Amino acid sequence: MRLKDKGIIVTGGASGIGEATVRKIVNEGGKAVIGDLDADQGKAIASELGEDRVLYVHTNVVDSHEVQALFQTAADFCGVDGVFNNAGIGAITPSDECSDEDWQQVIDINLTGVFKVARAALRHMLGNGGGAIVNCASILGHLGQSQTPAYSAAKGGVLNITRTLAMETATRNIRVNSVSPGYVDTPILSALDEESRNGLISLHPMKRLGQPEEIANATAFLLSDEASFITGADLLVDGGFTAGKS
Template sequence: MRLKGKSVIVTGGASGIGLASVERCLAEGADVVLSDIASSDGQARAAALDGEFPGRCLFISADVADTQQVDRLFQDAVAEFGRVDAVFNNAGIGGIAPSDEVSDEDFLRVIDINLNGVFRVARAALRVMYPQGSGSIVNCASILGVFGQSQTAAYTAAKGGVVNLTRTLAIEAAPKGVRVNAIGPGYIDTPLLAELDDALLQGLIGLHPLGRLGRPEEVANAFLFLASDEASFVTGAHLMVDGGFTAGKS
């Protein structure tokens, strides 16, 4: 088991990529904190998984837009499992609208969750991992962290920030034994995309040379690698999991 004896926190863990990552880490032997906002399905998801993996899956609610909640998340995780070896900084929201119609409130909310929230979680993780002398932080960026897309001003700005934040944190953390990387998913087959009309969905599929959308477990596999000791010489990277989306756009 690739994560046996390790403790992992996954934010945004109640659904989609986050939930698939929780499940993958449990299967690989980790103790896992599934974290999400209080109104999510996180409590029920964690309870079901803890039934399958007794004593190894815990739900702790946390809104990454709230520093106190983020800090408490790490305090409670350490109290329960003794340490934090890996974090998937996955919580985030979308936002699609023409830039001239986006309010300050909507723009800043996306930035606060998708960029500031990533920093809050990473900062709390570093404060735990530095005394340990080890750890792996994986930030969820995006294909839109390196390319623009119409009507996604706040989202692309935030994800671009995540990519460069990852590089800076990696440089700072390396001398203290902590690795920091990012994952750049393409369009992933989640319930959110299921709401799109067929023409738009087919258009998204056509953007990926592999000819399909990604699956949540494929992103989870990338997180598993970066969290594990197999990636011991990988830091500051932005690993694309995008079916070739960015291959012809560099």
């Protein structure tokens, strides 16, 4: 029960890695608040896992007021001991074809949204004894990959926001870390055809995609008191993707 009695906000908790993390939090004895745009899926997860343990709050992470309301509602429901700052979208566009709108949408959600949620977390945690934040980065924050200009830029930004926030809070009982998944089998990859999917599989030394539960396990560790001396770190959960060529 590594998260017993902890209250944790999971943005993007209605699907994929976020949903798996909500399930993990409940299995580890905690309560979760899903901040997501997908009301049907968010409410269904809360209903399945128990409405005394999981709450869905409609939230667009780009909207500062909605983010603030998410924290207020979560504080009343279960307190906010931790935040998995995970909401994000995928985007594949050659750089020369990436429009201003394409660029801005990805940066707004995957980078500015992460900052807005982290800022709200700090404001709450600084007045409430501390907590733990885990930001969802990506292997594409570490490596370049063609056709992902905005996504890679946003994830590189997430890695460095993580370090900056960790420096600001290290003496204030707040830990800030990130996870960097390799390619994980979630709806974000649903646009890929079979050839592209197999191509991604072959890039991982383990020759498979990650499962959302494998990212959730690492995230739960970083959110837990077992990670009490870890801040400003990034945990790669990528089947060896970034370690080298196999």
